[in-house]
Amino acid sequence: MMQKLIDQLKEKHIGTIKENEPLASHTTMKIGGPARIFVEPNSPESVITAVKIAKVAGYPYRVIGRGSNLLVADAGFMGVIIKLGKGLEQVSIQGNDIHVGAGHSIVTLASIAGKNGLTGLEFAAGIPGSIGGAAYMNAGAHGSDMSKVIQKVHVQFLDGEAKWLTTEEMQYSYRTSVLQKIRPGIVLECILTLSKGEPSKIREQILANKKYRKDTQPYDFPCAGSIFRNPLPLYAGKLIQDLGLRGYTLGGAKVSEMHGNFIVNNDQATAQDVLDLIAYIQGQVKEHYQVDLETEVEQLK
Numbered sequence: 001m002m003q004k005l006i007d008q009l010k011e012k013h014i015g016t017i018k019e020n021e022p023l024a025s026h027t028t029m030k031i032g033g034p035a036r037i038f039v040e041p042n043s044p045e046s047v048i049t050a051v052k053i054a055k056v057a058g059y060p061y062r063v064i065g066r067g068s069n070l071l072v073a074d075a076g077f078m079g080v081i082i083k084l085g086k087g088l089e090q091v092s093i094q095g096n097d098i099h100v101g102a103g104h105s106i107v108t109l110a111s112i113a114g115k116n117g118l119t120g121l122e123f124a125a126g127i128p129g130s131i132g133g134a135a136y137m138n139a140g141a142h143g144s145d146m147s148k149v150i151q152k153v154h155v156q157f158l159d160g161e162a163k164w165l166t167t168e169e170m171q172y173s174y175r176t177s178v179l180q181k182i183r184p185g186i187v188l189e190c191i192l193t194l195s196k197g198e199p200s201k202i203r204e205q206i207l208a209n210k211k212y213r214k215d216t217q218p219y220d221f222p223c224a225g226s227i228f229r230n231p232l233p234l235y236a237g238k239l240i241q242d243l244g245l246r247g248y249t250l251g252g253a254k255v256s257e258m259h260g261n262f263i264v265n266n267d268q269a270t271a272q273d274v275l276d277l278i279a280y281i282q283g284q285v286k287e288h289y290q291v292d293l294e295t296e297v298e299q300l301k
Contacts, residue, residue, distance in 0.1 A: 002036065005057045005080070009039060012053070014046035015087050023072045023300070026064065026083060028128055030222040031271050032072025032300070035081035042087035044101065044188040048156050051186070054080045062300055063186045065103065065130035069137070069225050073301035074271045084132050088189070093118070097151065098192045102132025106139070114206055119197030120149045125206040126213030128225070132187040136179055137296075138172045142209055147172035151193040157185040175229055175296060218256040221264035227278060228261055228293045236293055237261035239285050250277040 009017050021038035024030050037059075041047045047063070054061040060079035064070060088103035093116055100109060106129055110121040123144040127134065135153050138146050153170055156162045171178040179185045213219065228236035240246070240260030248255045252269030255277065256262035263274055282293045 033076025
């Protein structure tokens with residue numbers, strides 16, 4: 001059955017197809033076992049085709065981007081991983097609007113926008129993810145987020161329908177969209193609407209935001225960004241820091257000494273090391289502050 005699925009995918013010429021591809025190579029945390037089948041589609045239409053083939057065949061599938069907010073199980077994934085990568089990096093600019101594929105780096109896009117005199121995406125400088133992932137979870141920083149710049153999003157719903165959604169229809173809130181909580185779907189491409197600005201000032205702000213990230217967050221180590229959602233008005237990082245847990249280690253996983261809401265792959269950490277450390281932190285925060293920390297990092301197993 002698995003070989004039949006592989007043959008069907010290859011017949012459609014939808015992009016790169018590999019077997020038993022190590023997923024640690026496709027995540028910023030550098031953790032995770034292999035994907036039984038790994039597909040990197042060459043277009044938004046190919047993403048839809050790959051999903052349909054996997055669904056009809058009855059195999060589990062997951063869609064990933066740049067893996068910057070992802071913790072993959074040590075056993076990997078015994079199904080189909082569909083990576084939104086090079087085949088979905090198209091960019092076109094018309095006036096204040098940017099039409100961009102879901103696989104495009106959000107950091108790079110912020111720079112492209114700035115060079116074209118478009119402001120509004122500077123907040124994304126330093127966020128090591130893709131546009132698709134950012135639109136999916138309403139990524140943000142420095143007082144702004146994707147809901148402020150998204151005009152509409154092309155979504156492939158898991159129930160089979162493909163549709164463009166407006167910002168209002170995405171139902172954005174803190175690190176959340178309709179695609180997470182109400183109607184699951186895959187972001188294929190986005191249209192962003194920015195404002196005219198001065199390229200030199202935009203570049204200055206981008207550099208400042210990148211420096212802030214570098215100075216306060218441990219991107220020199222393999223990590224997955226913020227592990228926990230902030231239990232607003234409180235902040236997860238401060239709660240963890242106040243408990244004296246920065247630097248706390250379990251196995252190869254370690255709470256960053258720079259930022260309490262980051263767990264780094266300190267020494268060949270396994271996914272289980274990270275999960276054990278997450279559970280320990282949640283237990284400590286609950287015991288001392290009566291706060292339930294909810295994870296922001298996505299788990300793939």
